[in-house]
Amino acid sequence: MKCAPRALMHLLKSYSARWRHAIWGLVLALVWTGSTIAAPTGSQAGKLSEKVRREAKGAAKLDVLVRFRGNPGASERALVRSLGGDVRRQHRSRWMALRVPGRVVAALADNPAVEFVAIDAPTGMTGLEVGRQVADQPGPDVPESGLKGAGVTIAILDSGVARHPEIQTLVAAVDLVGTYDPTFAPETSVDPDGHGTHVAGIMVSNGSRSSGGRFAGVAPEASLVSVRVLNEEGRGTSSTVLAGLEWVLDHKDQYGIRVLNVSLGHPIYEPAAFDPLVQAVDRLWDAGVVVVCAAGNAGNAGHGTIGSPCNSRKVITVGAINDRGTPPLADDFVAYYSSLGPTRIDLVAKPDLLAPGNRIVSDLSPGSYLELMAPSLRVQGDPTNRPGAFEHIQLKGTSMSAPLVAGTAALMLQQDPSLNPGTVKARLMLSARKVAVGDPFATGAGVLDILAALRTSGWVADAPSPRVFCDGAGGQLNVENTAVLWSNPSFPLAALWSGAVLWAGATLWDQAVVSSYAVFWPDATTSGSALLWPDATLWPEATLWPESTLWSEAVLWDEDLLLDVPIESLATLIEDEP
Structure with missing residues (x-):
């Protein structure tokens, strides 16, 4: 028996053996050999992103992020100029955003002062729907806890927040896309795209312009800090996002920032240890700071x-469910667009948990790109008292799921300000409502349960998401046991994930075993369907891969697709799901 499903083989085989061993930190008995990309040689080895190597070929100019071994100064700037490049932005974390000729990338990586060269990747929002007339329905169901987030500040990295x-x-x-305002005055806040305002409303809207406050956010009394890193079409770059993350770090104490929502991203191009955004x-x-990511x-x-x-193994990664607008879990299913784990290259089990992400109604940025592109998605908050007043819009995507978790984190921190980020994550995962059947790389630890999270106890120093790896000797796919990984027996993997999902017929290894892993898919094979669980269903009426999927089995695991999931799939145009 081969040790990994065909899908995981494709996740790894496009990367050199050097990357695999460097990131896992283990010499694994892998059953596949070879690579579709030539391994770097000489002093470039391990210093060039695979994405940079591919795009540098024939490129007149290439935007890259370079991490130097020391804080870059005059000598590093002189190096860039000598290669015909320009410095576009200098970061406080030894990264420098450059535009260089493609032909000099290898020479740049050869320089001993350079630690790593990553692509300055386009980034996009992770939620958008177009082309559907919406019904007048309530926003996400937020149970009453008595907590409103008072005394906690949430930062949002997005397209800005409109005055609403x-x-x-x-x-x-703060605006890192348009005109930089050093006063950080809230009255200067803008959102020409509309995505950021919608996300912000899910967290902190007071619901005053909707009937009975039905569109109120999870933590309406939490303070909000807006860091604009996406333009009027919801797009940005890694270097701008990196600047935004560094701004939050520099100002977290000034504004008391305890939570950060990141409803944006780009495909994975390098190992997490070398990814500038993951490092940030x-x-x-x-x-x-509790970081919540869509x-x-x-x-x-x-x-x-x-x-x-x-x-990142540290952050809380949130996928989306379609809850069909009803409280019971029994009719919910994983939204077809919600990204699936494990993570590329590092093979980390993600997402960490799910939250509602379908047809979420929240605040509208008037005159924004979203309103102009999809006027049919506007919603009247109070049609009786203000007929014709459209101050809300309905969107869907994991962008809408993440702020529900971020708002919940604010409630948890209001209740107990002493909580560290790892404990917040661990309690959210432990308290999540467990699914009976499903794909663990779709469901994570289950569905957000706000009241249960507030009632859950237990403490951990940190809560890194577990890695998945192959046991070459036993032919099994394994995952780290969180009870040992987090140094707390109250958080075993079988308790975080539903036993029915992960552990049917399997047992946890003896905790004396190094790293204490749990057996994962003991009967997995590499032949047949490209789907890891071809017969799995999350709920009886909704399969994880509906027949309407546009990706054939032959295309599903295409290497180019795995290496280059387009940014448009992160800023998805999602249509026609109930």
């Missing part, structure tokens, strides 16, 4: 479609 009558707790706004969110996490909307392309920076 329901968003009254905006305390600072990890620094924020280690500094005490998994992405590329799930229809198959497994391994989680985006960056959601591939």
